[in-house]
Amino acid sequence: MDKTYFEITRQYKMLEKTIACVESQKEALREFYLAKKPKSIVFIGSGSSYYLSQSAEIIARTQYGISSSSIPAGDAMVNFKANKKAFEGSMVVAISRSGNTTEILKTVNDMKNEFGISSVGITCVEDSELGRIADLCIKMPWAFDESVCQTGTVTNLYAASALLLAGFAGDSTVFGDMRKMTAAGDRFISENEPEFKKIANKKWDKVVVLADGEISGLACEGALAFKEICCTISNYYHVLDVRHGPMVLIDKNTLVIADLKPDNKDYQLSLIDDLVKKGATMVVSTDDSYDAIKNIDLHVKHPNVGNIAEGLPFINIAQLIAYHRAILLKLDPGNPDGLDAWINLAK
Missing domain, CATH: 3.40.50.10490 (Glucose-6-phosphate isomerase like protein; domain 1)
Incomplete structure (x- = not known):
């Protein structure tokens, strides 16, 4: 079977694991968010993960009333000083398949060092630099696509981002919706x-x-x-x-x-x-x-x-x-x- 086709068609089985993984951390996520009390959440990513950051920003704002923004990690890295007001007092959520993308890692490190902000990673590998530098990291190695073009990985990162926010907000509805769709997928x-x-x-x-x-x-x-x-x-x-x-x-x-x-x-x-x-x-x-x-x-x-x-x-x-x-x-x-x-x- 073609690798990309396999990764597309297996994604709902991977989603079952992703939903269970985040749901098992739901209470810890809520406690983490309440303890940090960020003024806003900044979502960053590169390529596909930046597009997922855009969706996460909208979910945070429309579903939970959380002030949020999304920015390509490359833009954040190159124009770090220009984003100072957006970064101060925020929490950064970095989305990355590999957890080793240069722009994402440098931006997270710079935000932590400059502003002392809290950081969350979402990645599809067990051992990554993002996992080491983030205060909290959701790791989904089962959802890693070996193809250059991400398919199932994208779907799982999207789901994990939405469920992370549901965990922050103490909301169970999205978990139920995701399970319903996964069962029919x-x-x-x-x-x-x-x-x-x-x-x-x-x-x-x-x-x-x-x-x-x-x-x-x-x-x-x-x-x-x-x-x-x-x-x-x-x-x-x-x-x-x-x-x-x-x-x-x-x-x-x-x-x-x-x-x-x-x-x-x-x-x-x-x-x-x-x-x-x-x-x-x-x-x-x-x-x-x-x-x-x-x-x-x-x-x-x-x-x-x-x-x-x-x-x-x-x-x-x-x-x-x-x-x-x-x-x-x-x-x-x-x-x-x-x-x-x-x-x-x-x-």
């Missing part, structure tokens, strides 16, 4: 993958991913999956915001993957209708509250699991279409030319 993939493969075989050469709210950062990662896995031009936008400029570039050669929310359906469906009129290949993801959507290429329904957990099946759509597109184009989906699994600037 393998079936979701097996039932929908044949349709994803058909979409991969259609005529398109660029991709637009649309989503709002807590899964926005994860949707950015969905767009990145097309760049990395099948070397296809791709972009992410908020759902209705695509009308404000990017709409002019969507045409019959565009694949659009959109996640629609259950509220204010008419505005969202009107947009989908306009995208169909432009000739785009349309894949729409919704919960069960939507009736059949006319004239689109694929309507994917996910379990009703709340705004955060619905990100899990949504990222699967992008990962599997990108994977099957890479196979069609005779590309190596897990090892694109010129990309490293993580960046060590000391080399």
